[in-house]
Amino acid sequence: MSLFTVSDACNGCGLCVAACPASLVRQAEPGARPEPLAGREAHCILCGHCVIACPTGAFVHELLPAKDFEPIDRKRLPEFDAVRHLLRSRRSCRTFDPTSVPREELLRLVEAVRHAPTGHNARQVGYVIVDGPARMDVARQGVLDWMEMEVAAKSARAAELHLGGAARAAAKGKDVIFRGAPHVAVVHAPDTGITPALDAAIAGAWLEIVAAAAGYGACWCGYLVFALDAHPPLGTLLGVPEGHKGYAALLLGRRAARPLAIPPRDMPPVTFF
Known part of the structure; x- marks a missing residue:
């Protein structure tokens, strides 16, 4: 053919x-x-x-x-200033409404980012969305188990991330891991792929921006990513496919409060060659 x-x-x-x-x-x-x-x-x-x-x-x-193939409707494309304002107004959310987001809404967010670029157009990124309080409790306990192992081993990672203090705060009922979010999306890709970590990071970044545009809150979940990297059984527990690795994790849900202003940020250094 x-x-x-x-x-x-x-x-x-x-x-x-x-x-x-x-x-x-x-x-x-x-x-x-x-x-x-x-x-x-x-x-x-x-x-x-x-x-x-x-x-x-x-x-x-x-x-x-x-x-x-879907035709491009250029009348619907946002102008530069609108995209700039969306990107600048995006803020990490650490206070969530605990109410679950309907699955069809979560799927709508993922569908919107399926065109995120991947190395060699491999398109091997996938998502595991932890759905609802009971499952979030299971995932949270998995991260806590990893924290306790790192603290018991007196590892460099435990000291670097202050895991002892985080574990103590969690034992007192403070959700320092998931911040009360009703969902966390794990972005996974083949561990032997072409650019798996970068592909997942791009997909997660797109998902965060789309969530902001749809009125939802999002926050990168570092503790879960570190735990997935150091403790593979956690990925298996959450349903990350065999041969894949969770490279990014994003808390998702409705905001408990909306930001009202954009805080200042310095212009990063730029050089021209």
């Missing part, structure tokens, strides 16, 4: 050739109709850039049906 076909509507512009990151689209000469590189079909990363680059709609990818 040929990887793609090109109809008579092709104008020979070569934009599909330039767009293919794997160089699988070839043009014998300027203006000629593009052809697939024979025998290299398996190298296609299914990004779809060849299709969306074609200005005449002549390019048809055999593995990416035209019906699955």
Whole structure:
């Protein structure tokens, strides 16, 4: 099977050739109709850039049906100032309304970030969402068990993260781990992937921004990420697939109180080469 076909509507512009990151689209000469590189079909990363680059709609990818492509409505795209304000107004939430968020809402957030970039377009990121008070208690106890092991071993990590104090606060009923959030989303990826940690971090960052846009609170959960890294049975307990690792974790829920202003932040250093 040929990887793609090109109809008579092709104008020979070569934009599909330039767009293919794997160089699988070839043009014998300027203006000629593009052809697939024979025998290299398996190298296609299914990004779809060849299709969306074609200005005449002549390019048809055999593995990416035209019906699955969604047109871009440029009238709905936010302007720079709106995106800038959203990013600046985002704040880590540490006081949550304990009420659970409906699953369909959580799935809506994840669906919104499924286009987050991944290395080599591998798209192997997945999510485990701890859902509701009982499951959050199980996850919380798993993190506490890890903390107690680190403290008992007098590890460098225990000293670095002040785990002894965190464990004591938790024993007194203060939720220093999940901050009262009704959910935590663990972003996982294959532990032998191309860029798994970076892929998960990007997906988590996108999820945080989407949650802010939808009116929900979010906060990165460092204790859970450290526990997942140091104590693999916790990942198994939470349902992280075998061969995958939880690289990022985000608390999610409704805010108990909304921020009313944007605190100041210094401009980071920028150099030009």
